[in-house]
Amino acid sequence: MRVERSGRAAPRLVLFAEIFFFAFAAGSAAAQTAQTGNVFNPNISVIGNALGFVGHNPVDNQPSLQLKESEIALQAIVDPYARADFFVSLDSEGGVGIEEGYITFLTLPGDFIVKAGKFKAAFGKVNTEHPHVRQYADTPLVILNLLGGEGGISDAGLSAARLIPMPSEIFLEATAQVFQGTTENLFEAETRNDVEPLFHLKAYKDLSESTNLELGGSWTRGNGVEGPGLHTTLAGVDVSFRWKPLRQGLYRSLLVRGEWMTSEREMAAGTTVRADGWYALAQYQLGRRWNVGYRHDESDHADDADLRDRGDSAILTFMPSEFSTVRAQLRRNRYDQPAGPVTATELLVQLQFAIGAHGAHPF
Secondary structure, three states, rough: OOOHHHHHHHHHHHHHHHHHHHHHHHHHHHHHHHHHOOOOOEEEEEEEEEEEEEEEEOOOOOOOOEEEEEEEEEHHHEEEEEEEEEEEEEEOOEEEEEEEEEEEEEOOOOEEEEEEEEEEOOOOHHHOOOOHHHOHHHHHHHHHOOOOOOOOOOEEEEEEEEOOOOOOOOOOOOOHHHHHHHOOOOOOOOOOOOOOOOOOOOEEEEOOEEEEEEEEEEEEEEEEEEOOOEEEEEEEEEEEEEEOOOOOOOOEOOOOOOOOEEEEOOOOOOOEEEEEEEEEEEEHHHHHHEEEEEEEEEEEOOOOOEEEEEEEEEEEEEEEEEEEEEEEEEEEEEEEEEEEEEEEEEEEEEEEEEOOOOOOOOO
């Protein structure tokens, strides 16, 4: 009797095992299909940037509340040799534009990294950053006055960068770029020969396990907006010092950064206007979610070096998570105008939020 019951139970066990196997296989196949269904989709993210102004500013009269430029990012690997990044900007007036859109080749001979498309020029630090990664809500005066405006230099071009071997564990990177030569309020290419070359050299070194120092130098030249054959030349130096202790890095850190730029603009009258400007920033992390900072600005006007704007800002930042930021910036700017100086005191309140995957930005 035990043999007969055992004989009937065996086929049931086999049948159950077959059903379980095929169900498991079907489930695995479905899961694999679901995963592979997203393989060819790029990482997508959207970053919102709401900005409010309280106070009076007759020179830069921004509305009281606006959804300032927001960003849609599409990023993916193209093939084993390259990746592509697109950043679409949406401004408060409904305008849509390609902030950046480029392909990067990462496996070229000679360890060169080549980039082609439209991208931010490797000039200094602020010009390479997207607004949502900055430590403040506005744009430094030197960028507004000497680099053409909030957008800075972002143009269609070609870039080649390479690490240069150095002793003493110094990280040295040289970058050469060439752009078509058109940036609002700065460069205007009249012919195909009016391209804009740019060179950037960056050195980085760890001073200790908690501190590091970065130095950079930039130079570029293009056909200016004053007319054909009248050039504008820009040069700049930037320095960044960071302290982030390994054991307390989540709660304590310090960033000190400064940039100095100079501009030589050939004017229609046959004269050259030499102007310069700089900013210095210090930001200290009080805790896991809180930062305080201070920034000082000074900058000549690019077309009239006798006029020099100055500004001071106190900044308080709260980050509930890596996907959202609330910031208050008390700003006092003194604009040097032909009719006399104008002082504006304002409170800027910023709310940034992000959804979706968003890759790391350059360090």
